[in-house]
Amino acid sequence: MAYPYVSDREVRVISTQFGDPEARTLAGAKQRGRYQGLKTALDMSPDAVVDIVKASGLRGRGGAGFPTGLKWSFMPKDYDKPHYLCCNADESEPGTFKDREIIRWDPHQLVEGCLIGAYAIRARHAYIYCRGEFFEATQVLARAVEEAYADGLIGDDVMGSGQKIDLTVHVGSGAYICGEETGLMNSLEGRRGEPRVKPPFPAAVGVFGMPTTVNNVETLCAVPHIVVNGSEWYRQWGSEKSPGTKLFCVSGHVRKPGNYELPLGFPLMDLIDDLCGGITNGNALKAVIPGGSSVPLLTAEECRSCALDYEGVSSCGSMLGCASVIVMDETTDIVKQVRRMAAFYAHESCGQCTPCREGSIWVTRTLERIEAGRGTEDDLDTLMELTAQMVGTTICVLSDSVAAPVQSSVLKFRDEYLALIRRGERVGTA
Amino acid sequence: MSPKEPMDTPFHNPGWAGNTGEFDLTEDQVRGDDFVGSRPLAGAHPSSSASYPYVLVDKHPESPLFEGPYRERFDKILTRYPDTRAALLPVLNLAQEVRGHVSPETMDRVGELLDLEPAYVRGVVTFYTMYNKRPVGRFLIQVCTNISCNLCGADEVMDAFLRYSNTEPGETSEDGDFTVIEAECLAGCGFPTCVQINSRYYENVKAGDIPSLCERLRADGK
Amino acid sequence: MADHADLPETVTLTIDGQQVTVPKGTSILHAAEQAGTQVPHYCYHAGLSAPAMCRLCLVEVEKAPKLLPSCVTQVAEGQVVHTQSDKSLTMRRGVLEFYLHNHPLDCPICDQSGECKLQDYAHEEGRPHGRVREPKRVFGRDDFGGDVLFYGDRCVMCTRCVRFMNEVEQDPRLAVVERGDRSIIDTFFDEGLEGTNFHGNVVDICPVGALLSKDFLFKQRAWDLSHTDSVCPNCSQGCNIELHTRDNLVQRLRPRPNLDVNGHWMCDEGRLDYEWINRGGRLEVPLVRDGKEFHATDWKEALVGLVRELGAGPVRALVSPRLSNEDLGAARALVDQLGGGDLVYRSRRAPEELVLKGFPKLARRRDLAPNVNGADLLGMSRVGDNDGTGGLEGLASHDGIVLVVGDDLEDQPPTFGKEAALYVFLGTHSSEAASHAHFTLPLTTFAEQEGTFTNHENRVQRFWSGLPAPGAARPAWLILWALLAEHTGQTQPTRPEEAFVTVSEFGDVTYETLGKQGVIVTPPTRQEPAGAIGD
Structure with missing residues (x-):
């Protein structure tokens, strides 16, 4: 039930409760089947949970599409050190607005997903790193977590299984780069949210120096359904490599x-x-x-x-x-929109790596100049080369992200750039 | 072509996304206000005590850090992390909640409370956009002008706010009510233009809605 | 975890077509150094953690999907690395271009010019022409307090300085503030680096001209300076340093890496206390007193005259812990030759040590002279107060032979040595208390001679001569051994390495075995020097 519109061509697994305020309460959530997955998972061994998620072919929904079960299997198989699960709810990719909807309509689904994930990777503590701007959604989630604690779903004895899992709702403070998993870990530790060099990978040295897995909200929300219904059920949708x-x-x-x-x-x-x-x-x-x-x-x-x-x-x-x-x-002014995206990355670059720090602002300024009608055709070549120099040279992929819209637009919508450069004409209005 | 043709979106709820015919919900129901209810200043369960970054309409730049219920919340936050450094961001949120912005004195004091060097605290504060480094108006208006909103007229919305408050971006209006700034994507892309005013999201905002929206803020505080 | 015990301890890999074998865990950057290739880098510094954020040390590693930062990538068996391949060079040229995007290119007025890594790398690997058409960002300058000035526009954001203050000085007063292209190094508003004791190192490790020393500001161009390996003369830590000299003056001191002594660092007190080496008004010729008059003379005449006066008799000698081991050894040999006597020294002592927390081997020690341990090792005893004065009552009125080597007697009255049968004063500067000296002989400072100091842990370290001696001034050991040669008629040491091996306390250590790192000598068992006071 996608909100605020519905279509009968949708296949609703995660979004069933969108637009239904009752689902927020614990009672309402339980009525709607929440925490069945947790119960099922707790009856299995952690490794069996990892295996079923692996078999389902679920891929990370945060952007990179890395197989979730495989990611979980990298975690050490013992309890020697504390493990952590971080749920990445720092949704800030322009154009993305799914995690906030999940959190505000179906918070218990996320809580359940976090608990199963934590159990599977042998974590005693899970953090949900919510984007700081999500005041409203975070309050809904916080309330749900409190209810779940009171009901013994979270805490020292999860559903009477003897498992101890704590859950903390943590809020960020405004930085796109904290959606990058290592940036998120730094931010959670109270540092500047600068991505870390990998290796070491989070499964070895993560948040607070301990083995950590970071999963997207949507990924974790799919997990309870997979646990309840099985991996084959999930594979009925999508393709062999991208099921679900x-x-x-x-x-x-x-x-x-x-x-x-x-x-x-x-x-x-x-x-x-x-x-x-x-x-x-x-x-x-x-x-x-x-x-x-x-x-x-x-x-x-x-x-x-x-x-x-x-x-x-x-x-x-x-x-x-x-x-x-x-x-x-057709009314879109591609140059303006690409410039706006570049400006976004220049604003959000953490500033560690030089190609990104300097490149993102350089590209933005050049696009601004072109937009103002003061560009030259050489600028387009410079843009292509600069962005090429930004790909693959930095710690995280923010730098590559600047290159993608700029390069593709210069290649595919060169006419619009040339119209501005040669005749000072804007192609679109939006 | 005029800069902005009317969009033929099937619904328009100025201020919030909902009630399209498929759903029959009030604004409070969509926002979850009914479910959340009134939240205690001292924080409820410690698990969520770090998640209360209210932006209060009434701010006192000289308020003490932290007393009464705020002290309780501060203590609760500390219990949720293996070290005190990790409490820095939530504690700064808490400080901003009572003081309205994070001044050098605030950084110093928070550093002292958490045993961190002030320079380090400053480094962290300046990294994140949600810490106001200067006092802001009663209503901090953040207009998303990123791509999805921009395609649907965010620049006009931004201009309308600035015209109404008679300010430049980042300035506070003379009456101390409004500070309008440009924001990056607020994750409300499907409901353009998305505007955050203090804690609250306002979706589907069109340039024409601004005067009535601002009047509502002045009257109701939200 | 896997058991690594059965794995080989070394790794063999190919770098630029050359096979190298290095210990496991070595970074590609270090392995490349062994293969004779310097990979450009900014953020990496051997004494600090490696954040791999400057992205300049990227190299091509076969089978790796992307170029890898060589500073943090560990070598692997059979790895094939290309540091100079087209791909590596193109990528690094690209990265370098970004460094110059906002750089002001103000080399003509920048102190770092000539020893600037941005200059070097841009020259070696950069593009011949810039493509920036946008206005440059301007940060301006900032006084960071202490001896440090910050030129924000030149900064490459390598964060070495921030990491030094965090990890080594462990007083994190510097931080990166803001983010993206607005990010910059700063202190906490008005609070600066004042009160920290090692902040001068941030200037050394800054690869560009962003952090500059106020002391050295606009003083000399880097390429005009001569560099001489030396040992810091300002306390008994014995930090390895370089003397940077020009115009017969020491222009600045810089630490020289020695992981056993000072790591890569030195303290600010030591660093900035060099003007005394340049002090003018030096004694330049031997002086012989005739009644109240002093006559300048040459060495031959002075020494022959002096030997004539040298009868056997009770000797009382005052030496200085700023003298080299060779000087002290020669002084003791002379006193022994004359039938023995007291050898004492005076030294200033600070109330406390200033320890570098992140490298606790290094501290500004309490003894504010480089060779206190040398003097102790040679059986000399400390007299006087903690400010380096007093303690000379017996010596001042001694009626036998009074020998003063290297102590300038500033605190002593003009009547000093008035009663002495023979009063010989060897020093760099004359003073009122030397007015009764029969022979006043000009000494060189440590900067003008070769020699060794023994530091607080009895590590004997060499230093070299970086300045010409003024006039006829000579090292004390050369004067004293010449005197002994004249006195005994036997051949005596005429070179510092010969003078060094005459000191029996150093066993079979020679200049050759000392090398640049120095050697800790085990003092022969002897009773604690009597009269060591001041604790």
Whole structure:
């Protein structure tokens, strides 16, 4: 039940309770099947939980798409040191708005997912790192956690199993880069949220120096359903390599923007034209960013055949990322929007690595100059080279994220740049 | 072409996303106010005591750190992390809650409470955008102008706020009510333009809604 | 965890086509050094943690998907590394271009010019022309307190200084503030580095001209300075240093790495206390007193005249812990030759040690002279107060032979040595208390001679001569051994290494075995020197 619009073509696993205020209460949540998965998991061994998630083929929903079961299996198989589970609820990729919806409509689903995850990786303490701006959503989650504590679902004896698992709702303070897992760990430790060099990987040395797994909200929310219904059940949707369902966040120039839960592999154009009611004002499609602002743009032509799973989007020359579909119609000024994205990255770069610190602002300034009609054709070559120099040279991938929209737009919408450079003409208005 | 054609979105709830016909919900129900209820200043269970960054309308830059219920909350926060350093961010939130912004004195005091060097605290404070380094108005208005909102007219919304408050970005209006700043993506992309005013998100905000929205703020405080 | 005991302790890999074998756990950067390749880097410093954030030491490693930061990537068996491949060079050239994006290019007025890593790397590997068309960001300057000035625009954000203050000085007064391209190094508002004792090191480790010494500001160009390996003369720690000299003056002191003594560091007191070496008004020729008049003379005449006066008799000698082991050994040999007598020294003592927390081997020691242990080892005893004065009542009125070597007697009255049958004063500067000296002989300072000091843990370390001696001044050991040669008619040491081996306390240690790192000597069992006071 995607909120605020629904479509009967959706396959609802995670989003069933969107728009239902009753699901927030513990009683309501239990009535709706929450904590069945936890009960099932506690009757299994932690390794068996890891195995079932592995078998389901669930891939991380935060953007990178790394298999979740495999990630969990990297954790040490003992209790010698404290382990930590961090739930990444620092949703801030432009175009993405799924985690906030999950938290505010179905907080117990997340709590349950965290508890199962913590049990599977032998963590005694899980932190939910919520984005600081999510005051409202965090309050809903906090209330749910308090209820769960009072009911013995969290604490020293989880559901009478003898397992001790604590859960803390932690809030960030405004930094996109804290959504990067090592940046998140630094931030959780009370430091500047600067990503760390890997290796060591979090499973060896993570938050507070201990083995840690970081999972996205949506990933953890899928886990209870997989545990209850089995891996084969989950694999009925999607493809062999990208099984399951995924929340697609559609924004931009569509009539009915919002979250839609769909099986992976859903055709992009069906999503836009059918579920979202088509482009606003009946305009023509110009471009789509299929996975949040960090991935290359697709032209309208490339969208025709695009299937929304990790492989399908890759083969069209972009990435699924966190499945945030930003739709741009013919009125869009690509140069302006790319400049806005570059400015975002310049603002959010942590400043550690020089290529990112200097490159992001350099690219932004150059785009500003082009936008103001003072660009040259050489600038386009410089932009391509600068962004190429930013790819693969830094600790995290924020730097690569600057390159993606800039490079793809210069290649695919060169005419719009040239119109500004040669004639001072803007192509779009939005 | 005029800069902004009217969008033919099927619904328009100025201020919040809901009630599209598929759902019949009030604003309070969508926001979860009914469920959350009134939250104690001392924090409830320690597990969530670090998650109370209220932005209060009434702020006192000289308020003591931390007394009464705030002291209780401070103590609860400390119990949730293996070391005191990790409590830094939530404690700074707490300090900002009572003082409205994080001044050098606040950094110094928080550093003292957590046994951290003031320079280190300053490094952390300046890394995060949610710590106000200067006093802000009663209402801190953060307008998302990132791509999804920008495609749907966020720049006009930003301008409308600035016109209404008669300020430049980052300035506080003469009456001390409004500080308008540009924000990065607030994760409300499906409901453009997304605006955060103190703790609260306002979605589906259009430039034309600004005067009535600001009047509502002045009258109700939210 | 896997048991590593059965794995080999060394790893063999190929770097730029050359096979190298290094201990397990070595970084590629260090292994490349062994293969003769310097990989450019800013953030990495041997004495600090490695954040791998400057991204300049990226090298191509076969089978790795991306270029790897060589400073933190450990070597692996059979690895094939290319530090100079097209891919590595292109990538590094790209990274370097970003360093110059906001750099003010003010080399002509920058103190670091000539020893600047940005200059070096941009010259070696950078693009020939800049492509920046945007206005540059301006931060301006800031006084960080203490001896440190900050030029924000030149900063490359390597954070070496921040990490030094965090990890080594362990007083984190510097931090990176703001983020992204606004990020900059700063202190806590008005609070600076005052009161910290090792902050001068942040200037040394700054790879560019962002952190500069106020003391050295606009004083000399780096390429004009001569560098001489030496040992810090300002306390008994014996930090290994370089004397940077020009125009016959010491311009600054810089630490020289010696992991057994001072790591990569030195203290601020030691660093900034060098003007005394440059003090003018030096004694430049031997002086012989005739009644109330002093006559300048040459060495031959002075020594022959002196030997003539040298009868056997009770000798009382005052030496200085600023003298080298060779000097002290020669002084003792002379006293022994004359039938023995007291050898005493005076030394200033600070109330407390200033320990470098992150490298506790290093401290500004209480003894504020480099060779107190040398003097103790040679059986000399300490007299006087903790401020280095007094304690000379017996000596001042002694009626036999009075020998003063290296102590300038500043606190002593003009009547000093008035009663002496023979009063010989060897020093760098004359003083009122030397007015009764029959022979006044000019000495060199440690900076003008070769020799050794024995530090607080009895480590004997060599230093070299970085300045020419003024006039006819000579090292004390050379004067005293020449005197003995004249006196005994036998050949005596004429080179410092010969003078050194005459000191029996050093056993079979020679200049060769000392090398640059020094050697700890075990003092022969002897009773505690009597009269050691001041504790």
